[in-house]
Amino acid sequence: MMRVLSVLLFLVLAPLVGALLDGIDRIISARMQGRQGPPLLQPFYDLAKLFSKQMVAVNSVQMLLNLSYLFFLAVAGAMLFAGADILMCLFILSTADMFLVMAASSDSSPFATLGAGREMIQMMAYEPLTLLMAVGFYLATGSFHVGDIIQMPHSAVLAMPGFLVGFFFITAIKLRKSPFDLSTSHHAHQEMVKGITTEMSGPTLGIMTVAEYYEMILMLGIVALFFLDAHWWSWIIAIVACLVIFFLEILWDNVSARVKWEQMLGSCWGVTLLTGGLNALILMLIR
Amino acid sequence: MLVGWPVLIAVLVPFFHNPKTRGILAYVGACGVMALTATMLVLWLRNGATAVELYAETEVIDHLMLAGELFLMCLIIWQSIRHKKYPVILLSVAQTAVLIWSEFTHPVAAAPHISIDSMTMLMFLIVGFVGGLICIYAVGYMKAYHHHHTEYTDRTGFFFSMLFLFLGAMMGLVASENLVWMYFFWEITSVISFLLIGYTRTEEAVNNSFRALWMNLLGGLGFAVAIAVAAATIGSVQLDDVVVEKAVIPVALLALAGLTKSAQLPFSSWLLGAMVAPTPSSALLHSATMVKAGVYLLIRLSPAMxxxxxxxxxxxxxxxxxxxxxxxxxxxxxxxxxxxxxxxxxxxxxxxxxxxxxxxxxxxxxxxxxxxxxxxxxxxxxxxxxxxxxxxxxxxxxxxxxxxxxxxxxxxxxxxxxxxxxxxxxxxxxxxxxxxxxxxxxxxxxxxxxxxxxxxxxxxxxxxxxxxxxxxxxxxxxxxxxxxxxxxxxxxxxxxxxxxxxxxxxxxxxxxxxxxxxxxxxxxxxxxxxxxxxxxxxxxxxxxxxxxxxxxxxTHRHYVPIYMGGINEGDNTYFTNSYGEPEHLYLSNWYLRFDFGMRRLMRPSVAAASGVLIVMLCLIIGGAV
Structure with a gap:
């Protein structure tokens, strides 16, 4: 019963919370840059407008691939919030991403294809850490199941602080934050138009945006997983931790410039090895 | 029976020069292989799906196999001399000599030579069905292939003969319980893959086929030495006994043979070179036979490892x-x-x-x-x-x-x-x-x-x-x-x-x-x-x-052309360049060649893998002796 409720809450609330967080993000970013920024509810207005627009499309399959992207992201998130296997959840997450890459390259447009290529490199950059992180949870708690992980007497983060650092690093990729916003960016000025979303407009872009909100909540959910344990107050710590991580991502976004793909791949793999690999090695040795 | 049928087809095929009748014969052969496999499965299931052991006394077949091995050796020597690749001869002669020496000096007690359990049955199914379908595919493919590549001599009859022989050898390999039998089929697959890779007879094909041959013969040498050591130390050449006894040296050497056959680093280059052959043979080498033989042996050995x-x-x-x-x-x-x-x-x-x-x-x-x-x-x-x-x-x-x-x-x-x-x-x-x-x-x-x-x-x-x-x-x-x-x-x-x-x-x-x-x-x-x-x-x-x-x-959509930077000429394929001329759009994939290219990675990985392999083999054998 609790599980069904939790999944339903995720499916309904994730886009709303995501949009709200996006609004906060835009205000904080603007203040960091010395601007006033849009109103808090601006993402909702944007979405409403996107969905009210005419269906303009470059081909017949982009919409369905985008819908599949949304569907699988929702499934991946639902698996996390239902307390299912975290490894499976992460596998589904990369399957979802695959649909986005296919949607972008289906139109054979130069800028979207370029963005799709960069998105693939991004997937390759973050994937090792996500797999290792699942292994880390297994080593720290003895289970891949989210339901078991949150019932532990102590938070998982005590055993796996390295993974949290690594996860912070790759979350910048997933949230499309600078310095890793290679495939598309929230900022308008860039060398490849809008990258992966170049050929998406109106409702298609709206669906893509909603999907990104699901993804954002999924990532924050994983951050929370580091902190949750059997105590009720761990939930408060987890929510605070999510907000802190989210703020740090915004800060990082605003103080760094975009890097080239070689640097992204090298730094992500290197950080993964140093944080995740080392942490996993220590956990295996003391097991 | 499963071995015999493909071999029979293999012998028959070269006699049919008319492509049509040859095609029909290949269909018959492939369907026969599949039907036999299916019958075998049904019979085996009826018998309670337990391990069946056959052929305990096989004096005659053993002698035939010995003759077969000598024939293979002569074939390799002949081919090597023809193409001036002399070092290969050494490998071939060495392993045959080791085997014959072992057979005469360390006689072993008679035991079942063939054993059919679930693992064997699974391999039968893979070899029979995937392999059979590849043979069916090959009938159509080879016609188109020679239509395109008129520069190569049409040796389709020989090609089919080799495909079926390969299936036969593979069936024999997975069914063998006796290591000497297994070794015989193992050598056949090595030699046939060599012949298949060299099908086109271009210089590249010949070089690649010899690379495949020497690597697999190296594994074969390991196999032969493993048999000799097993016969000398534990007095048995049954795969089961070797696994149960956990005989260190034979297991290590058999594992080496498995690694060469399944094209692991540092032996990967033979499989990559095998691409010069027509596609059905690549499909066969990669999916149903050859590399799966190596994997099969390693899975069999796994409890001992x-x-x-x-x-x-x-x-x-x-x-x-x-x-x-x-x-x-x-x-x-x-x-x-x-x-x-x-x-x-x-x-x-x-x-x-x-x-x-x-x-x-x-x-x-x-x-x-x-x-x-x-x-x-x-x-x-x-x-x-x-x-x-x-x-x-x-x-x-x-x-x-x-x-x-x-x-x-x-x-x-x-x-x-x-x-x-x-x-x-x-x-x-x-x-x-x-x-x-x-x-x-x-x-x-x-x-x-x-x-x-x-x-x-x-x-x-x-x-x-x-x-x-x-x-x-x-x-x-x-x-x-x-x-x-x-x-x-x-x-x-x-x-x-x-x-x-x-x-x-x-x-x-x-x-x-x-x-x-x-x-x-x-x-x-x-x-x-x-x-x-x-x-x-x-x-x-x-x-x-x-x-x-x-x-x-x-849903109703309004279709628009894509954004191309320059003006889209309207068909999403051409755009207007800065001279006002239409320019064709060309989109390339990412290959990251400077970072992940074979030229950059192949040598270091082969060196690292050979280092690990040599050092660990020395440690294992040194530790056991």
């Missing part, structure tokens, strides 16, 4: 090959090369699993073997047909293939999805392997698997994207694929989907009995609920896009 030096060596080499080959695959734009690297990489994973030798890893290894056979055979056939239609197997030329060769593209799509997407079979096996590596406490393998999955994903995704991009070109392509080729590919595709859908069933009825036989115990590796969830997920991966298609089909 659990937790010792040999196991560590095998799993390290396998894990390293998995990641190194998947990185090199990124930089390839030749479709068959990508498939070859992916075979090497996937075999690496299977070998790593076998090296760990725990129940979970063998479970994963067997499932990986099944899925890999079916999807790789299908992919090779599809690429071969695409090559015959397009005149190229460059992935760059496959841009927008969905519009040009839709049927072949769907087949490719199923194959690629089966190779890496969640929740298809390969991925589930990878999942189990990851968990088993963690339980075995092997951090290196965990890292190899984590990074290797990422690189694997990249090279498949970019290929898939190339296929699905809706790019209209003016160049018309005619699909020259014949009906028999499609038949074979459709059956493969259907098998692939069914295997994925009935995954829980497959796991409990096929894989668990094998684990039971190898380890004596068997427990649920994945709970039934997880497996069922997986099947449900699979349905959704297949049906969600189709459902979305139906839902969105009715």
């Amino acid at each position: 659990a937790g010792n030096m040999t196991g560590m060596m095998v799993s390290l080499i396998g894990g390293f090959t998995f990641i190194a080959a998947s990185m090199m695959a990124i930089a390839q734009n030749d479709g068959k090369k990508v498939l070859a690297f992916s075979t090497v990489s996937n075999l690496g994973l299977i070998v790593a699993c076998a090296g760990i030798g725990a129940e979970e890893t063998i479970w994963a290894a067997i499932l990986l073997t099944i899925f890999h056979s079916v999807s790789k055979s299908m992919l090779f056939q599809a690429v071969g047909s695409i090559e015959n239609s397009l005149g190229s197997r460059d992935i760059e030329d496959m841009h927008g293939l969905l519009l040009r060769l839709p049927r072949l593209t769907y087949i490719m799509g199923i194959g690629i999805a089966g190779m890496y997407l969640a929740p298809f079979g390969m991925l589930i096996s990878k999942w189990v392997a990851l968990r088993a590596f963690v339980d075995a406490g092997n951090i290196l393998l965990v890292l190899f698997l984590a990074y290797g999955s990422a690189t694997t994903m990249l090279y498949w995704t970019k290929w898939l994207c190339k296929l699905v991009s809706l790019h209209h070109t003016k160049v018309k392509v005619q699909d020259v694929t014949r009906q028999d080729q499609y038949l074979s590919m459709y059956i493969h595709a259907a098998c692939m989907l069914l295997l994925c859908l009935f995954f829980p069933f497959l796991a409990t009825t096929v894989v668990d009995p094998i684990i039971m036989e190898i380890f004596g115990t068997s427990h649920m590796v994945l709970s039934m609920s997880v497996l069922t969830t997986m099947a449900v997920m699979l349905m959704s991966v297949l049906f969600v896009p189709s459902l979305m298609f139906l839902l969105t089909r009715s």
Whole structure:
């Protein structure tokens, strides 16, 4: 019963919370840059407008691939919030991403294809850490199941602080934050138009945006997983931790410039090895 | 019987020069192989699905085999002298000599030579059906092949003869319990693969075929020495005895033979070079036979490798090959090369699993073997047909293939999805392997698997994207694929989907009995609920896009041309350049050649793998002596 409720809450609330967080993000970013920024509810207005627009499309399959992207992201998130296997959840997450890459390259447009290529490199950059992180949870708690992980007497983060650092690093990729916003960016000025979303407009872009909100909540959910344990107050710590991580991502976004793909791949793999690999090695040795 | 039928066809085929009758004979042969395999399965199931042991006294056959071995040796010597590759002779003569010496000085007690248990039965099914379908495919393919490549002499009769002989040898290999018998079939597969690779008789083909020959003969030498040592020390040449006794040196040397045959680093180059041969032979080498022989032997040996030096060596080499080959695959734009690297990489994973030798890893290894056979055979056939239609197997030329060769593209799509997407079979096996590596406490393998999955994903995704991009070109392509080729590919595709859908069933009825036989115990590796969830997920991966298609089909859309930077000429293919001229749009994939190129990675990886192999072999043998 609790599980069904939790999944339903995720499916309904994730886009709303995501949009709200996006609004906060835009205000904080603007203040960091010395601007006033849009109103808090601006993402909702944007979405409403996107969905009210005419269906303009470059081909017949982009919409369905985008819908599949949304569907699988929702499934991946639902698996996390239902307390299912975290490894499976992460596998589904990369399957979802695959649909986005296919949607972008289906139109054979130069800028979207370029963005799709960069998105693939991004997937390759973050994937090792996500797999290792699942292994880390297994080593720290003895289970891949989210339901078991949150019932532990102590938070998982005590055993796996390295993974949290690594996860912070790759979350910048997933949230499309600078310095890793290679495939598309929230900022308008860039060398490849809008990258992966170049050929998406109106409702298609709206669906893509909603999907990104699901993804954002999924990532924050994983951050929370580091902190949750059997105590009720761990939930408060987890929510605070999510907000802190989210703020740090915004800060990082605003103080760094975009890097080239070689640097992204090298730094992500290197950080993964140093944080995740080392942490996993220590956990295996003391097991 | 299963050995005899393909050999009979192999002997008959060269006598038919008319392509039509030869084609019919090949159909008969292939169907016969499949029918025999099916009958065998039914009979075996009726007998209670227990291990059957046959041929305890085989004086005559043993002498025939000895003659056969001498014949193979002479064949190799003749070929080597003809092509001036003398060092190969040494390897061949050495192993035959070792074997004969061992047979005369260390006689062993008579014991069953053939043993048929579930693992053998599974291999029968793979060899019979995948191999049989490849033979059917080859009938159509070879016609088109020689239509395109008029520069090569048409030796189709010889080619088919070799294909069937290969199937026969493979059947014999997996059924053999006696190592001497197994060695005989092992040598036949080495020699036939050499002949198949050299089919076109170009300089490249001859060089590559000799590379395949010397590497496999090196493994064969290891095999022969292993037999001699086993006969001398434990007084038996039965595979079972070697495994039960955990005889260190024979197991290590047999593992070496398995590594060469399954094309692990540093021996990968022979399989990559095998690409010069016509596609059916590549499909056969990569999916149903040859490399699977190596994997089969390693899985058989796995209980003797659990937790010792040999196991560590095998799993390290396998894990390293998995990641190194998947990185090199990124930089390839030749479709068959990508498939070859992916075979090497996937075999690496299977070998790593076998090296760990725990129940979970063998479970994963067997499932990986099944899925890999079916999807790789299908992919090779599809690429071969695409090559015959397009005149190229460059992935760059496959841009927008969905519009040009839709049927072949769907087949490719199923194959690629089966190779890496969640929740298809390969991925589930990878999942189990990851968990088993963690339980075995092997951090290196965990890292190899984590990074290797990422690189694997990249090279498949970019290929898939190339296929699905809706790019209209003016160049018309005619699909020259014949009906028999499609038949074979459709059956493969259907098998692939069914295997994925009935995954829980497959796991409990096929894989668990094998684990039971190898380890004596068997427990649920994945709970039934997880497996069922997986099947449900699979349905959704297949049906969600189709459902979305139906839902969105009715919506009214306003179609606009894409944004191209320059002015779009209106057909999404040409844009106006700065001189006002129309310019053709050309989109290339990412290959990251300077970072992941074969030129950069091959030498260091071969050096590292050989270092590990030599040092560990010395340690193992030194430690045992």
